Amino acid sequence: MGRICFSLLVAAVAFGGFGLSAKAEDSPEIPPMVTLPDGSKTQEGATDEDGKWMLPDGTITYHVNKDGGLDWYSYSGFKRYHDVGGCQQCHGPAGQGSTYAPGLMDSLKTMDFGTFLGTVASGRSRKQGATEYVMPALGDNKNVMCYIEDIYAYLRARSQYAVSVYRPNARIRDPKPEQAKMHEKECFE
Numbered sequence: 722m723g724r725i726c727f728s729l730l731v732a733a734v735a736f737g738g739f740g741l742s743a744k745a746e747d748s749p750e751i752p753p754m755v756t757l758p759d760g761s762k763t764q765e766g767a768t769d770e771d772g773k774w775m776l777p778d779g780t781i782t783y784h785v786n787k788d789g790g791l792d793w794y795s796y797s798g799f800k801r802y803h804d805v806g807g808c809q810q811c812h813g814p815a816g817q818g819s820t821y822a823p824g825l826m827d828s829l830k831t832m833d834f835g836t837f838l839g840t841v842a843s844g845r846s847r848k849q850g851a852t853e854y855v856m857p858a859l860g861d862n863k864n865v866m867c868y869i870e871d872i873y874a875y876l877r878a879r880s881q882y883a884v885s886v887y888r889p890n891a892r893i894r895d896p897k898p899e900q901a902k903m904h905e906k907e908c909f910e
């Protein structure tokens with residue numbers, strides 16, 4: 722596991738959400754979607770840090786530019802979510818859920834990043850009657866963990882209806898920031 726992935730896991734523990742669902746009363750407020758003066762959309766209080774939109778508490782979020790294109794991270798999250806063998810297989814297209822697994826666009830209406838990260842890294846399972854519902858532990862899967870913030874940003878956008886269920890338009894998305902290239906390189910080292 723690369724350095725970055727490891728530090729993400731440490732962050733999960735620090736957030737106190739390692740594999741445990743936060744109780745409703747513990748959930749921090751999730752800032753609503755706002756329209757900025759240039760007509761673009763993001764979460765209230767978010768700022769642009771070199772192409773990465775961040776909330777004051779350090780949580781990544783989405784940005785839909787004035788042309789309706791996504792920031793790089795959310796766009797990348799869309800791709801990773803729908804990758805072969807990825808989340809989409811169980812959680813349905815665009816985070817809408819399936820008979821087997823919950824709709825993550827609903828989960829992210831309240832789920833903070835630490836809880837999300839912890840659940841994806843450690844997995845979870847539940848038996849109901851003869852069926853066992855299994856969320857696999859993906860903490861060792863770099864194709865997931867190196868892009869976990871991206872996936873979160875995309876699902877947050879879905880949770881606030883900032884993006885539709887359709888494939889985002891690649892021609893109007895923001896370019897890939899240098900920071901994202903560096904993170905990728907370090908994470909896969």
Ligand code: HEC
Binds near residue numbers: 806809
């Ligand atoms: C093999 C099927 C499967 C795959 C692949 C899968 N999940 Fe899950 N996931 C589940 C199931 C089933 C649950 C519910 C488990 C339970 O009921 O405790 C779940 C639960 C979750 C939860 C908790 C949701 C909530 O509301 O509490 C999150 C977050 C999550 N998955 C994220 C992901 C992400 C992100 C990916 C892709 C990187 C992914 N999952 C891939 C089956 C899957």
